Amino acid sequence: MMYTIWNYTVVFFQVVVMNCVKPVNWEYCYRVDQWLIPDIIYAWELKTGKIVPYQTEKEYLNKREE
Numbered sequence: 001m002m003y004t005i006w007n008y009t010v011v012f013f014q015v016v017v018m019n020c021v022k023p024v025n026w027e028y029c030y031r032v033d034q035w036l037i038p039d040i041i042y043a044w045e046l047k048t049g050k051i052v053p054y055q056t057e058k059e060y061l062n063k064r065e066e
Contacts, residue, residue, distance in 0.1 A: 020029035
């Protein structure tokens, strides 16, 4: 578990932080409340089972079979 957390931290730093350091990307990175916080909430809901991946697609396909 600790290795997974460390791995995600390193990759986040390499991808997000290093790209947000570039002045060209500043306009896309400074609004953390619009891109990072919603994704953290979504990831937590996936982890806790509140959201099931592709659930709406599954329901749609099941409805079409009936």
